[in-house]
Amino acid sequence: MMKDDAQTPLLRVRGLTKTYGGRIGCADISFDLWPGEVLGVVGESGSGKSTLLGALAGHLAPDRGEVIFDTRAEGPRDTVTMSEPERRMLARTDWAFVHQNPRDGLRMNVSAGGNVGERLMAVGARHYGNIRATATDWLGRVEIDPARIDDRPQAFSGGMQQRLQIARNLVTGPRLVFMDEPTGGLDVSVQARLLDLLRGLVRDMGLSAIVVTHDLAVVRLLADRLMVMKSGRVVEAGLTDQVLDDPQHAYTQLLVSSVLQV
Amino acid sequence: MNDYNFAYLDEQTKRMIRRAILKGLAIPGYQVPFASREMPMPYGWGTGGVQVSAAILTPGDTFKVIDQGADDTTNAVSIRKFFERTAGVATTEHTGEATVIQTRHRIPETPLTEDQILVFQVPIPEPLRFLEPRESETRKMHSLEEYGLMHVKLYEDISRHGHIATSYAYPVRVEGRYVMDPSPIPKFDNPKLDRSPAIQLFGAGREQRIYAIPPYTRVVSLDFEDHPFEASKADHPCDLCGAEDSYLDEVIIDDAGNRMFVCSDSDYCASRQAQGHRGRLSPEVA
Amino acid sequence: MIEIENLSKSFTLHNQGGAVLEVMQGAGLTVAPGECVALIGNSGAGKSTLMRMIYGNYLAEVGHIRIGGVDVVGAEPREILKLRREVLGYVSQFLRVVPRVPTREVVAEPLLALGRERGEALARAEALLARLNIPERLWELSPTTFSGGEQQRVNIARGFVRDWPALLLDEPTASLDPTNREVVLKLIEEAKARGAAIIGIFHDAEARARVADREIDVSAFAPAAA
Numbered sequence: 088m089m090k091d092d093a094q095t096p097l098l099r100v101r102g103l104t105k106t107y108g109g110r111i112g113c114a115d116i117s118f119d120l121w122p123g124e125v126l127g128v129v130g131e132s133g134s135g136k137s138t139l140l141g142a143l144a145g146h147l148a149p150d151r152g153e154v155i156f157d158t159r160a161e162g163p164r165d166t167v168t169m170s171e172p173e174r175r176m177l178a179r180t181d182w183a184f185v186h187q188n189p190r191d192g193l194r195m196n197v198s199a200g201g202n203v204g205e206r207l208m209a210v211g212a213r214h215y216g217n218i219r220a221t222a223t224d225w226l227g228r229v230e231i232d233p234a235r236i237d238d239r240p241q242a243f244s245g246g247m248q249q250r251l252q253i254a255r256n257l258v259t260g261p262r263l264v265f266m267d268e269p270t271g272g273l274d275v276s277v278q279a280r281l282l283d284l285l286r287g288l289v290r291d292m293g294l295s296a297i298v299v300t301h302d303l304a305v306v307r308l309l310a311d312r313l314m315v316m317k318s319g320r321v322v323e324a325g326l327t328d329q330v331l332d333d334p335q336h337a338y339t340q341l342l343v344s345s346v347l348q349v
Numbered sequence: 350m351n352d353y354n355f356a357y358l359d360e361q362t363k364r365m366i367r368r369a370i371l372k373g374l375a376i377p378g379y380q381v382p383f384a385s386r387e388m389p390m391p392y393g394w395g396t397g398g399v400q401v402s403a404a405i406l407t408p409g410d411t412f413k414v415i416d417q418g419a420d421d422t423t424n425a426v427s428i429r430k431f432f433e434r435t436a437g438v439a440t441t442e443h444t445g446e447a448t449v450i451q452t453r454h455r456i457p458e459t460p461l462t463e464d465q466i467l468v469f470q471v472p473i474p475e476p477l478r479f480l481e482p483r484e485s486e487t488r489k490m491h492s493l494e495e496y497g498l499m500h501v502k503l504y505e506d507i508s509r510h511g512h513i514a515t516s517y518a519y520p521v522r523v524e525g526r527y528v529m530d531p532s533p534i535p536k537f538d539n540p541k542l543d544r545s546p547a548i549q550l551f552g553a554g555r556e557q558r559i560y561a562i563p564p565y566t567r568v569v570s571l572d573f574e575d576h577p578f579e580a581s582k583a584d585h586p587c588d589l590c591g592a593e594d595s596y597l598d599e600v601i602i603d604d605a606g607n608r609m610f611v612c613s614d615s616d617y618c619a620s621r622q623a624q625g626h627r628g629r630l631s632p633e634v635a
Numbered sequence: 636m637i638e639i640e641n642l643s644k645s646f647t648l649h650n651q652g653g654a655v656l657e658v659m660q661g662a663g664l665t666v667a668p669g670e671c672v673a674l675i676g677n678s679g680a681g682k683s684t685l686m687r688m689i690y691g692n693y694l695a696e697v698g699h700i701r702i703g704g705v706d707v708v709g710a711e712p713r714e715i716l717k718l719r720r721e722v723l724g725y726v727s728q729f730l731r732v733v734p735r736v737p738t739r740e741v742v743a744e745p746l747l748a749l750g751r752e753r754g755e756a757l758a759r760a761e762a763l764l765a766r767l768n769i770p771e772r773l774w775e776l777s778p779t780t781f782s783g784g785e786q787q788r789v790n791i792a793r794g795f796v797r798d799w800p801a802l803l804l805d806e807p808t809a810s811l812d813p814t815n816r817e818v819v820l821k822l823i824e825e826a827k828a829r830g831a832a833i834i835g836i837f838h839d840a841e842a843r844a845r846v847a848d849r850e851i852d853v854s855a856f857a858p859a860a861a
Contacts, residue, residue, distance in 0.1 A: 121713055172493045179497075194480060194501075200508055201501050208504065209497025215507050215573040237508050279734040286733060290747060308733050312712045326691060326712045333693040337649030344650065 095157050097122045097263060097295050098143075103152030105142045111319035112138035116152070118314065118324065122262070125289055125296045127310030127327060129303060129342070135319035136299045137267060143297065144184050144265045145174045156181075156263070179209050183256035187268035189248035192255070193240045199226060199251055200236040206259045225254040229284060246277035250284065257288060264289075264296040270305055282308050303346050307331055315339045356403040356436040362386055366404035366559070370550060373561035378523030379491070380474050385557040395428055395453055396554030398470035402451045405466060405550070406432065411439045413447035418455040418596070418613035425453075442616050454517070456538040458595045458617040461547035463564060469532040471553035474560065476520045476530040496528045499571055507576055516581070522569045523562060531568075537582045537596045542568040585610040588630040590621035636801050636832030637666040637689070642698030642708070642856075644681075644688060658684055662698070662856035668800070671823065671833040673847035676854040682836045685853060686803050689834065690725050691715040702801055720748055724802045726794030728809065730778060730786045738781075739764065739774045742792045749797065756796075763792040767818055784810050795822050802826060804835035808842045820845055 096119035105112040113135035120126050128136045141147040143154055145166060154166045159181065166174055178184070186192035193202050203222040204212070212218050223233045229250040231243075240248050249269065256264065269285065270278040286309060289296055298309055306313055306327055313330040315323040315338065323336040334340045354360065362384075369383035388396040406412065412432055416425040420442040428451060429440050441447050444459040451468040461467060477487045480498050490498065499520050506514045519536035523529050531542055532551060542549065542562060549562040562568060572578040583597045588609040595617055597610040609630050612618035622631070642662040648654045659681050666672045674682040687693040689700055691707050700707040703722045705714055719725070724745070732741050739760045746756035764774055767788040773781065778789045787810050794802065807823070808816045816839075823846045826833060837843035843850070 124713070124716075175493060175495065197480065197501060198505060198508055201505050204504055205497055205501050207497075208500040209495065213500070213574050215504065216575050218504065219508070276734075283733045283736050307731070311716055325694070326715055328692050329694055329712075332687070333646075335647070335694060340649050 095163065096120055097124075097157050098297075099153070099155040099163065100143065101153045101155070103139070103142055103149050103154060105138050105147055105149045111135070112147075113142065113316070113319045116321060118321075120263075120295055120297065122295055123289075123293050124312060125298060125310045127306030127313045128297060128299045128316060129301060129306055129313060130316035131301060131342075134316040136301075136316050138319070139316070140265055140267055140297065140299045144182065145178060146184075159262075179206055180259055181262050183259075183261040183264040185249075185252055185256055185264060185266040185269050187271045189240065189245070189252045192252040193248060195240050198237045198239055199231065199243070202240065202251060202255045203258050206255065210259060221258060222254075225258050226251075228288070229254040230280075244277075246273055246281060249273065249281060253281075253285070253288070257292065257294075260292065262293075262295060264294055266296060266298045266300075268300050268302075269298065270302065271300070278305070285309060303331060303343065315342065353435045355408070356406045356432065356438075357389075358386065358400065358403045362400075363404040366400055369559040370401065370404065370561060373550070373559050374548070374563045376527070377562055377566050378527030378529040378560060380558040380560045382557055383559050385554045388554065390427070390431075392555040393472065394424060395451070395470040397552030397556075397559070398451045398453070398468050398554075399428060399431070399552075400554060401468045401550050401552035401559060402428075402432065402449060403436075405468070406436050406438055406449060408436070408438065410448045411441050411446055412436075413441050413444065413450045413616075414452075415450065415455055415457065415614070415616075416453045417598070418457075418617075419615040421615060443620070444614075444616050454533050454535075455596070455613060456534055456541045458592075458612070458614045459620075460541075461545055463546040465547040467545075467547050467549045469534075469549065469551045471530070471532040471551045471556070471558070473518075474530055474551065474553040474556050474558040476518075476528050491527060494526070496522075499528050500573070503571060503573065503576075507573070513572065513576055513578070519578075520571050522571060524567050525569075528571070529560060529562075529568075535582070535596055536570065536578070537580045539568070539570045539578070540580050544568075583610050586628060587612045587618060587621075588628040590618045590626045590631075591628040592618070592621055592626070636668045636670075636703065637664075637834065638699070638701040639664050639685075639689070640699040640701075642685075642688065642695055642700060643858075644684060644693065644695055657858040659688075659856050660858040662853075664851050666801075666832040666834055668830040668832050669827050670849070671827055671835060671847050673843045673850045674834065674836050674853050675843075675850050676852050680853045681856060682853050683805060685856070686725075686805055686834065686836065690723065690803055691719070720745075722800050724794050724797070724799035726791055726802070726804045726807050728787075728790075728805050730790045732778060734779045735777050737775045738769065738778045738789055741778055741789060742796050745793065745797050760792065760796055763796055764789075766822075767792050768815055784812070784815070787811060788815060791819055791822070795826065798826070798829060799831060801832045802834075804833060804837075806836055806838060808837065808839045816842065 098120040101117050103116040104114045116139055130136045142149040149167055155163045156166050158164050200222040203225050204218040207218050226233045231247055231250055240251055270281055310327045313327040314321045317338045323330055323339045331343055334343050366383055369381045373381045388399055414425040414429040416422040432438055433440055444457040449466050453470045475487055477490055477498055479502055481487050503513050517535045518530055518533045519539055521529050521531055544565050546564050548564055551560045570578040586593045589611050592612055595612045595614060598613045600609050602609050640663050644659040646656045676682055688695045695708045698708055705718050739757055742760035743756040769788055778786055791807055807819050820842055
């Protein structure tokens with residue numbers, strides 16, 4: 088699918104702030120995400136990137152700020168102030184969330200097919216044969232042997248579990264995917280395969296994504312744009328390769344120069 | 350007659366339970382929390398149903414208790430004796446004579462009437478518990494009608510067995526709103542829940558929940574378009590009364606593996622035999 | 636097609652005492668459609684820096700880089716992404732790809748990103764790989780395991796897979812044997828013939844003489860010694 092030249096950002100974030108008591112989780116975050124764009128958010132542990140992702144995805148209630156999503160039906164809506172049922176509906180239709188640990192994003196006691204089918208059933212699919220056919224198709228797309236459709240995720244490797252989580256999330260054709268360290272905890276070779284898969288899916292489905300990671304190699308390959316966070320604030324943002332190759336902020340320079348070259 | 354208050358529970362407690370019941374009737378299928386009391390029997394022996402029965406019994410009632418359809422099993426006998434002793438109400442084994450019927454795992458075969466109340470004993474009231482262990486989350490799912498998960502359970506059934514193998518505690522949707530666990534009745538009984546003239550009350554003692562189906566309420570068993578709900582039973586007539594339409598228990602009768610099928614509803618079977626109906630293994634025939 | 640005006644660049648090394656390196660001042664050049672301009676100058680004169688600034692890879696603070704109506708200086712990331720997708724190609728010296736992705740996918744990628752039909756994109760990629768003498772048995776393999784020369788040719792195939800209106804070439808003929816060098820020079824000539832504006836760095840003087848219409852000495856853009 089061609090990245091379109093939409094006039095409206097898919098997501099507009101303004102002044103998003105989340106504190107824990109007196110401590111800053113993330114502060115005054117503002118950015119636009121356009122259809123088809125992948126935004127990387129990098130920073131070290133505790134920099135607020137996971138808090139930001141949680142606040143964007145509606146898992147954490149922000150103290151201040153707007154998260155305006157361009158909904159299919161009604162155009163731009165602030166998801167912070169919309170009702171919980173609406174937000175949850177969004178979360179299982181137009182949004183997807185890929186957790187770092189597949190155990191947090193999968194039902195471990197439900198078969199692979201059931202895991203993929205759940206979102207379909209949640210939006211009203213009631214034909215077993217169709218649900219199963221869609222699940223089979225998606226297992227193939229994430230390179231899991233469809234013969235394993237009735238196996239539970241416990242029997243899968245870490246990389247397979249992560250791919251299953253991705254299939255489960257993308258089956259309803261979301262437009263915005265939140266990813267929290269999607270390749271964390273995986274072997275390097277498995278990471279590469281997953282990155283390739285994600286890139287292909289993002290391109291073919293025209294997805295927008297926000298990827299939180301501390302791995303600069305991951306964002307270089309996956310993200311169009313980058314935000315660098317430190318102590319809950321964005322210190323630098325721009326084109327991914329520009330930020331990595333010509334970092335302007337002292338912290339980004341330190342971050343980039345700290346990476347071991349291979 | 351004895352030193353207990355009528356029907357064992359104190360009046361304040363009964364009032365509290367009646368309020369929960371009324372709320373349950375007002376919101377069909379919704380699980381109403383209530384302050385379940387310690388009863389003089391262990392959890393799992395019907396403490397929820399007993400508390401509901403205690404709260405609704407009046408001195409003029411005729412009480413029947415069945416366990417798996419039978420009036421003469423330990424659980425049924427104990428509970429019947431309990432209320433004979435603490436409430437002094439009349440008891441019966443005949444479905445048609447009872448005004449309050451407490452049941453574990455069955456709905457009587459004889460159609461119920463507007464003058465009757467059926468009280469179910471419920472072990473796990475939450476139908477979503479199978480897949481979602483967090484109570485906070487299941488409550489939210491009920492309030493937002495997020496019931497996709499219930500179909501995941503049925504999906505898992507079909508994927509594993511080729512058909513919906515859930516044969517008891519088969520989930521239902523009440524009046525198009527709440528998904529409800531009908532307690533571990535066989536799915537054969539599910540159609541009897543639908544538009545029943547009787548009041549149906551459900552009590553879960555350990556889980557502290559009461560829910561209800563008012564008379565003539567729409568109760569639909571969940572299913573898939575290509576795997577519709579079926580109220581199945583063993584494909585036999587009763588070997589004692591010959592009934593073709595009742596739910597059957599399978600009984601092994603000797604070491605050679607021979608078996609017989611008999612009505613699980615003992616009153617229904619006995620009544621039919623009294624009317625002269627006979628089955629394959631009826632003593633007179635053999 | 637490409638217009639550069641009064642372009643300056645410095646690097647501030649925050650972690651080395653805030654040292655400021657002035658690397659370019661007042662750079663300017665224009666490239667017309669169908670023209671190839673070669674950047675020359677000693678190593679370190681700023682040829683690659685200039686190329687990277689044109690591609691938006693290095694941030695320029697002063698001046699203008701206008702390509703097909705977009706000023707790269709001060710452009711939104713989104714505009715630069717669109718420019719790279721639709722107008723501006725870049726053959727760098729390094730192949731940076733996701734490991735494991737087959738070579739023909741790597742080469743077809745710019746067409747797929749543009750929304751071209753998959754079969755057509757792959758056919759075009761295969762034709763170029765064949766022309767650049769990459770054996771067919773390698774097409775299904777990831778180029779990460781290839782030799783330097785093979786990687787370079789994959790990179791070139793990727794750069795020429797679509798008809799960019801503007802193209803940046805960083806040492807396109809380095810580490811190539813004569814046969815493949817000839818193929819690449821032909822590709823450049825064809826690109827010029829269809830109207831592409833090209834800026835290149837060629838250490839290979841012979842190649843430069845053959846494809847470049849003009850030479851621009853980047854040393855002229857060196858900042859006046861402080």
